Amino acid sequence: MNLDINGKTFQIDADPTTPLLYILRDQLQLNGAKFGCGLGQCGACTVIVDKQPVFSCITPVSALQGRKIRTIEGLGTLENPGPVQRAFIEEQAAQCGYCIPGMMMRAQALLEQNPAPSKSDIRRYMNANLCRCGTHMRILRAVERAAAFVKDGGKGGTAG
Amino acid sequence: MSAAPGSLTRREFLTRGGALIVSFSLAPRILAASPQEAQNIGKEPVKEPALPGSLSKAPLLDSWIRIDADGTITVFTGKAELGQGIKTALIQVAAEELVVEPRSINLVTADTGRTPNEGYTAGSQSMQDSATAIMHAAAQVRAILVALASQRLNLPAEQLTVHLGVIRGNDGRSITYGQLVTGETLHVRANPQSPLRDPKTRGVIGKSMQRVDIPAKVTGRAIYVQDLRLPDMVHARVVRPPSYGARLISIDSARVQKVPGLLRIVRNGSYIAVVAEREYQAIQAMRALAQGAKWEERATLPQPADLYNYFQKLPTQDYIDLGGAADIALGPGSITSTYRRPYQMHGSIGPSCAVGLSKDGIVTIWSHTQGVYPLRDALAELLKAPPDRVRVIHMEGSGCYGHNGADDAGADAALIATAFPGRPVRVQWMREDEHAWEPYGSVMVSTARARLDGSNITEWQYEVWSNTHNNRPAPAGQLSPAWAIEPPFTPSAPKPAPLPAGGGNRNALPIYKFPNARVVHHFVPGMPLRVSALRALGAYHNVFSIESFIDELAAAARADPIDFRLRHLDDARARDVISTAAERFGWSQYRRQRGRGRGFAFARYKNYAAYCAVVLEVEVDRESGSIRPLRVVAAIDSGEAVNPDGMRNQTEGGIIQSLSWSLYEAVTFDTTRITSRDWSTYPIMRFSNVPETIDVHVITRPGMPFLGTGEAAQGPTAAALANAVADATGVRIRELPFTRSRVKAAVGL
Structure with missing residues (x-):
């Protein structure tokens, strides 16, 4: 197959x-x-x-x-991370990181369907995924930041 | 929202940290006798108390730092990355004292073949233990290199500057670290005191640095032990018993033989595992075997509805931790409250995993254990092998938050790999294995009594009932797979952990000053459910109890809860943390809206580590009983802050995890089996109910000892929640968790 x-x-x-x-x-x-x-x-x-x-x-x-x-391997690489990956790095949106690839794929799907989600749109959409380290606030910020990057044509964002 | 931390670019490093003139006056960091925690000490604590941090266990400088001729710097730590960001902080500390860029440091973490033995990575001790050791070792290494350079260049040390691994004379000549180091240069014993850099000249410490592990984690690189794929590797699964102590009567191996890819059924007493070429084949074989397995089970668990009564009636060993033998006569006007906390689980998102290889007389285990050396000793005992024939290498796993299934999975890998030698065996637990077999945080009950004279607490009495909070391996009897094999190992008799760190009595002693106080620890050896270390140990319950009770007393005294605390507190750093959190929240200007309330709580973790205050606003829906946390403000002082954003990340996580424990979580069981075996039967906090904002303010104390961060927020968060609910509803709830049904029953319309 x-x-x-x-x-x-x-x-x-x-x-x-x-x-x-x-x-x-x-x-x-x-x-x-x-x-x-x-x-x-x-x-x-x-x-x-x-x-x-x-x-x-x-x-x-x-x-x-x-x-x-x-x-997630399709979103970008270590050398050339995609917008969602860059947003998660810049927001330092991981602790152990085990749930994070799943979070990023859900965020990617959201941003493709709705490039300008509100805070409550993001919470509602991300609700299916669990994080045990309690990184939620950073994940929410990272999705917002990724939306801003996508709005800039995937080019936005500067390190730091 | 906090500013996103930048990684220090080379240019920034040069400007911020550049042109460092190294002072060689001894600026002894306060070598506070930082108390060691029992669960942190491996099996072989070699006491050299004069040396700072874990240098006392491994006093040779080259146990910690090696420099190759090409200038490559390798730093070794016996601590493990658990997702708390310790690697980044340790690199920062080493870079600061070696005066090099963080990126030039290669850090090797816990490996019995390579690193010092620092026991367990637990108890928020890694900064005290390992960062302190590395900081001093790095400073001493730098001093040795400067002294060598002084000889080589024939210049006095005062005329040398150190920068980015190069020592330069004021005449323009220079020499690199790599050129100075020869084989034995760093093979010397550490001194008790070190030429630490002046905290005013910090280039790296105290600046938020992006975590070194995050880029690989967000791009799917193979970094977790779950991702380790060795050549020729096979997959295993264990058919767990359905309940504690269940005995295997029979299996139906015929059902399994037709599963494609099956390589071996491993059976040893009541322990059964399958080995297959592919992972999903192993799962199918495990399921087929589980369906046909017959077990004899025993009803050893208490009636769940009667848990707290049952628990308090178990035999106890009583310890008077504070005060005299006799109860304090509380007299008229005294107030009494009792608080309860159920069994709660670590609930790692990734079930435990290990890879084992038995080859050429050596058993190698890759594990996300918190203690590679203690696990190695336990596995050697389990396998009846000398410890030097077992090597345990740490690889990251999913966050553990204490003693979860990691060590047990290591035992699975050891048992299965030795039964199937020659090829690497990867074994991962299923979700229901982790939920049902991990050791939980102990059920706890406490009773607080006090008497007020006006606005002052004059008498205070606190009693707490708890199981142990440390059933970590070694010995082998602490590993659950060892209970099933023939002959079985049995767990060792539980012992209470001594104060000041404590276990069930962690933070049971009030930090407030009372004229007359007594604290009794009723240690309960009997353990109907398996328990061990869960993040913060007894501090979660004791701070919940004490800080709830303080609010109850403040209400009785008609005093503001924060003023009331400050009246009984003289520690200046405690007062700073409290006032910072209160001001940032806007405590004194607060206007209560209908259905809402605010709560405050404070603790100094273990009474000797980090200070943390939490203020929380909630909304309570009386009709449904649901609680919505709205806004959280916290302040934390962990001594000198190395990576402030790392501290904020840990503290935010501690707050959310504690909110999850406190709002939703309780292990469920019937008289035979654990019944909370997945995320539907053991719900945790989701995005829909995390607070709208969490603001964590880091107070740094340059030059002061590191105090650790990871467990400071859990207790204060639980109490701040209880106090906020009481403020919103006028009703005090003293039993965790604050589920909808419990809240509705207490405050419902």
């Missing part, structure tokens, strides 16, 4: 009931999406499928043929 991930096609050899998360992590070595609960309750595994945030821990790969999957 073929999967379209971050704009590339991957040939996958797996039981079709396997949740996407395990394919991403174990077969493709895309580490961004994390195992948190395996139950669709915490959002650590969030990726984007077409335009929607999806819990990859409960989404079987059989449901994903022909659909566009995006993970």
Whole structure:
């Protein structure tokens, strides 16, 4: 079976009931999406499928043929981080960071649907994802900052 | 909103920290005998009390700092990055005293093969222990290099300047650190005193620096032990028993044999695990095996509705921590209140994980443990191997907030890897494993009594009932997988942690001055549920109790809660933190709106560490019982602030985590099993209910000892919440958590 991930096609050899998360992590070595609960309750595994945030821990790969999957590795790199990644760095919006890739993918989906979300839009949209370190205030600020970057055509923001 | 911290660019570094003329007068930082916490001391505390911080455990300078001929600087710490940002702060401290750029330092964290033994990364002690050691070691290394340069250049030290790893004479000649260091240069014992830089010339310490670990975390780099993928690695899962003490009767291995990729079923007594080529195959095999496994279970847990009565009736060991043997005669006008806190969990977002490899007679475990050396000793005992045949290497995991499943997962990896030698074995817990098997924060009950004379507290009596807060390994009997194997290991008898750090009695002693005070710790050895260290230990409950009670007494005295506290407090730093938080909140100008209230609380963590005051405004919906935290202002003094934004991040996190504990969290169980096994049965705080704003004000004390930050806010936050709810509703709630149903029952229409 073929999967379209971050704009590339991957040939996958797996039981079709396997949740996407395990394919991403174990077969493709895309580490961004994390195992948190395996139950669709915490959002650590969030990726984007077409335009929607999806819990990859409960989404079987059989449901994903022909659909566009995006993970945090598709948002940018260490050397060239994308707007959402830059915003999270500038707001120092991480403690342990384990939930953060899922947070960023949900934020990315929000900003694609609504480039100028209000504070309450952001809270409502991010509500599906759990953070245990209590980094919420910084995550909310980072999403606002990312929205500002996107508004600037993805070029905004200066370090520091 | 706080300003986003900038990373120090090279240019900024040059201007801010540049042209440092190093003073060699001994400016001894106050070598306060910083008390050691029992849970922090590994198994082999070698006492050299004259040396600062963890230098007392590892006194050779090159245990901490090595410099290669090419100038590469490597700094070693026995502490681990847990998401608290310790790596960044340690790099800052080393860079400051070595007078180099932070980016030029390579930091190696907890590894039994490479770093000093600093016990556990716990108790908010890493700055006191490790940063203090590194700061002094770096200053002494610099002094040694300057002395060598003085000889080489034949110039007196006063005519040398140190900058970015280069020592320059006033005649223009220079020599680099790398050129000066030879094999044994730094292989010398540390001195008790160090030529520390003048705090007025700080270039790096005290400036917010972006955390060194965050860029990799936001771009999906493999940094967590969960991401470690060694060549030829296989995956394992454990079939956990359904309840404490359950005994395995039989398994149906035929159901499992057809799972593709299955490599091995490991069985040892009641311990069963599966090994498979791929992770999801291991999960499928584990589920198939779990379905067919028969267990004998015992109803060992109390009736949940009767928990607090049951707990207080368990046998106790009583310790009088303050005052005399006899109760204080409180007389007429005395006030009594009792406070309760349920079992609460760490609830790490990422279930525990470890990778083990048994090869060539060595067992190597990659783990997110808080204590690589203690875990190594426990695993050596578990495997009946000499400790030098076991190596434990720390890798980051999801935030742990204390003793969660990390060490147990290390034991799983050790047991399974030795049963399946030659290939690396990765084992991760499932969500329900973590929720049901992690050691919880102990249930606690306290009773406070006091008598007022006008606006003064004249008599004070406080009693607290608690389990231990430290069941960390070693020994091996503290590892839950060791309970299931044959022959089983048994947990060691719990012991109360001594004051001043304490465990259940942490912060049980009032920081306020009362003419007559008595504090009794009823240590409960019996542990119906598994418990151990959860962030802040007993301080969470004791500060909740004491700071709630102080507000109750202030109300009885018709005094402003902050004035009332200040009347009983003479510590100047405490007063500073309190007044800063109050002013920034606008306490004296506050206008209460309908349904809203404000609450204040303060504590000095452990009574000897960080000072933290929290002011909180809430809105209470009487109809539903729901509480909405609106605005939080905090002030914190952790001694000299190394990375102020890191401190704010930790304190914001402590506030939100404590709000989550205090509003929502209680472990649930029936008489046999833990029933809170996922996020629907154990809800935590979500974005929808975090405060609108949290402002944390850092008060720095240049040149003063580091006091640690991570656990200062939890107790004050819980009490500030209780006080705000009381202010909003007129009703005092003394049992945590403040769930909708409890609040509705207390204040509902």
